[in-house]
Amino acid sequence: MSGIRAVFYRDYRQRMTNIGFVFWDLFVPLAYLVLFGLGFERMLGSSIGIEEQAFRYTAFLAPGVLGMVTFSVAMNTSWGFFMDKDSGIFYELLTYPITRAQLLIGKISFNVLLAIIGSGLVVALGHLALDAPIRWDLLPLTAIIVITATAGWFFLFSVFAIRFARMDAFNTVLSAAYILLMFFSSMFYPLSDLPVWFRVPAYINPMTWQVDLLRFSLLGVGSVTPLLLEGAALGLFAIICLTLAVRALNRAAD
Amino acid sequence: MTSAIEVQDLRKLYRTNTSQPVRALDGVSFQVPQGRIYGLLGPNGAGKSTLVKILSTITPLTSGRAQVMGFDVTGQPLASRQQLTVVLQQTATENLLTVRDNLLIYAYLHGVKSQEAQKRMQNIAEEFELGQLLRDTVQELSIGTKRRIQVAKIFMLDAPVIILDEATTGMDPLMKRRVMDRLRAEARKGRTILLTTQVLSEAEELCDTIMIIDRGRTMASGTLRELRTLSTHMFRVNLSFADTNGELVGRLEALNPIQLKVDGNAVEMVFHGEEASLLAKLADVSRDTPILQFEVRGPTLEEIFITLMKESR
Numbered sequence A: 001m002s003g004i005r006a007v008f009y010r011d012y013r014q015r016m017t018n019i020g021f022v023f024w025d026l027f028v029p030l031a032y033l034v035l036f037g038l039g040f041e042r043m044l045g046s047s048i049g050i051e052e053q054a055f056r057y058t059a060f061l062a063p064g065v066l067g068m069v070t071f072s073v074a075m076n077t078s079w080g081f082f083m084d085k086d087s088g089i090f091y092e093l094l095t096y097p098i099t100r101a102q103l104l105i106g107k108i109s110f111n112v113l114l115a116i117i118g119s120g121l122v123v124a125l126g127h128l129a130l131d132a133p134i135r136w137d138l139l140p141l142t143a144i145i146v147i148t149a150t151a152g153w154f155f156l157f158s159v160f161a162i163r164f165a166r167m168d169a170f171n172t173v174l175s176a177a178y179i180l181l182m183f184f185s186s187m188f189y190p191l192s193d194l195p196v197w198f199r200v201p202a203y204i205n206p207m208t209w210q211v212d213l214l215r216f217s218l219l220g221v222g223s224v225t226p227l228l229l230e231g232a233a234l235g236l237f238a239i240i241c242l243t244l245a246v247r248a249l250n251r252a253a254d
Numbered sequence B: 001m002t003s004a005i006e007v008q009d010l011r012k013l014y015r016t017n018t019s020q021p022v023r024a025l026d027g028v029s030f031q032v033p034q035g036r037i038y039g040l041l042g043p044n045g046a047g048k049s050t051l052v053k054i055l056s057t058i059t060p061l062t063s064g065r066a067q068v069m070g071f072d073v074t075g076q077p078l079a080s081r082q083q084l085t086v087v088l089q090q091t092a093t094e095n096l097l098t099v100r101d102n103l104l105i106y107a108y109l110h111g112v113k114s115q116e117a118q119k120r121m122q123n124i125a126e127e128f129e130l131g132q133l134l135r136d137t138v139q140e141l142s143i144g145t146k147r148r149i150q151v152a153k154i155f156m157l158d159a160p161v162i163i164l165d166e167a168t169t170g171m172d173p174l175m176k177r178r179v180m181d182r183l184r185a186e187a188r189k190g191r192t193i194l195l196t197t198q199v200l201s202e203a204e205e206l207c208d209t210i211m212i213i214d215r216g217r218t219m220a221s222g223t224l225r226e227l228r229t230l231s232t233h234m235f236r237v238n239l240s241f242a243d244t245n246g247e248l249v250g251r252l253e254a255l256n257p258i259q260l261k262v263d264g265n266a267v268e269m270v271f272h273g274e275e276a277s278l279l280a281k282l283a284d285v286s287r288d289t290p291i292l293q294f295e296v297r298g299p300t301l302e303e304i305f306i307t308l309m310k311e312s313r
Helices: A003-016 A017-044 A057-087 A089-093 A099-130 A136-163 A168-185 A196-203 A206-218 A223-248 B049-056 B076-082 B099-109 B114-127 B143-154 B173-188 B200-208 B224-230 B246-253 B276-287 B301-312
Strands: A048-050 A051-055 B003-014 B022-033 B039-040 B063-068 B084-087 B159-167 B192-197 B207-216 B216-223 B233-243 B259-263 B266-272 B291-297
Touching: A003 A017, A003 A057, A003 A099, A003 B099, A017 A057, A017 A099, A051 A057, A057 A089, A057 A099, A057 A136, A057 A168, A057 A206, A099 A136, A099 A223, A136 A168, A136 A206, A136 A223, A168 A206, A206 A223, A223 B003, B003 B049, B003 B192, B022 B049, B022 B063, B022 B192, B022 B207, B022 B216, B039 B049, B039 B173, B039 B200, B049 B063, B049 B159, B049 B192, B076 B207, B084 B143, B099 B114, B099 B143, B114 B143, B143 B159, B143 B173, B159 B173, B173 B192, B173 B224, B192 B200, B200 B301, B207 B224, B207 B301, B216 B224, B216 B301, B224 B301, B233 B301, B246 B259, B246 B276, B276 B291
Parallel strands: B039 B192, B039 B207, B084 B159, B159 B192
Antiparallel strands: A048 A051, B003 B022, B003 B063, B207 B216, B233 B266, B233 B291, B259 B266
């Protein structure tokens, strides 16, 4: 069995021991879309305009909720390193004949499947119940963005999970990251109407790149040049984070 | 004979928050020929686990060289790991999974094919009395059983080098004996075993060659016979008296033994010094209290170890 397949199988067996956790990953974004989306839609009253097209707020929010899916799955997967540390298996894993990159990619592979299923549920709900005008022809692109983003976030969070000895310190960093990365992005609102001091950090936030790309692949909105740049940046972000995570694993016992 | 493990002038510095880095290994060198059992002894903090971590590629070395089956642990970490199966000091099991999954996943992660892994899992489970527990979740089991699973896993593989860092800690004596027998059998088949232990009798019984390290430096190394020659002025004396009383024990204590044990009328002492002078002193004692039995032997590994540690501190 190849290294990645073996780690995939290991993570699958582990995740299946706690169905509640899987349920949480899959259904919380749906609740967000329905409760948060509909609540804000009622409050805002009118539709949101992007590039001279009008969208219901729930449709505007759907790509952001997909961003949330990737983020939560990545967070929960990286948290698994603490479980491995607790059981003592973490260092033993590093003695196995697989590369550090195989370990990381194998670990996220099963969870990427969860992110794809979670995203599928969000898209289905958005289309069937909330009338989001989904671009079905671009669904493969949506899947690629979800895969890249889930992996990128996981590699980033893994660096902290590997380096941090204390789970409470890790949770504090993740909670801060959750707030900052979600709200300093185009997830909940269009950035064009916001002040410059807000827009600058938002534009260098990978969450913005991801949500803009998803908004294009799901609703067909966005300009080509910025989207190409954001796509390249998101890919680069995933590769850099993988490199950093591999380095962290190589120095894990130091 | 080709070396399975080769370590040359190995140094490891750990950076700390204080200005002075910790020197965990300070110029350690040794070779382990294929098919031999090599014991690494030392007190806590001697550098044994650091050495194991470097050989298993968990931690990088600071300087020097380490090779496993000819593969450099720094330059060819994956190839080195492909030669190894390791039991680390810390108990390591997949606690959320069943015993069966623990054994199978370990084999899969070491590249054993599914069907072969199933077969080996059944054999190992039987040998290590895990058959009845295969469906149990590991987190519900005792620490001793977890340790048994951890050690049983290594026999699922054929990797040429086995590294064990205090692997038998927490095991019951019967299981410990079984593991030791199995290790001996594996060495006979040509596998190389490097083990660290604090149980000196275990090393004495199992190891072909022993290295004693302290504070990252080699204190002594060789076969047990060679180590004994290092302690030529050390003697273990077994005496038997018709009667032992406080006065006799006081006189024996006055001879300054390294160790003195009185069990009924039997006395066991370890001395460091000249044999002739020791015999003269004992002859003196026997004038007042006749010695019924008298035996002088070389030191045990434990006695050599204690003496070396005392000398180094």
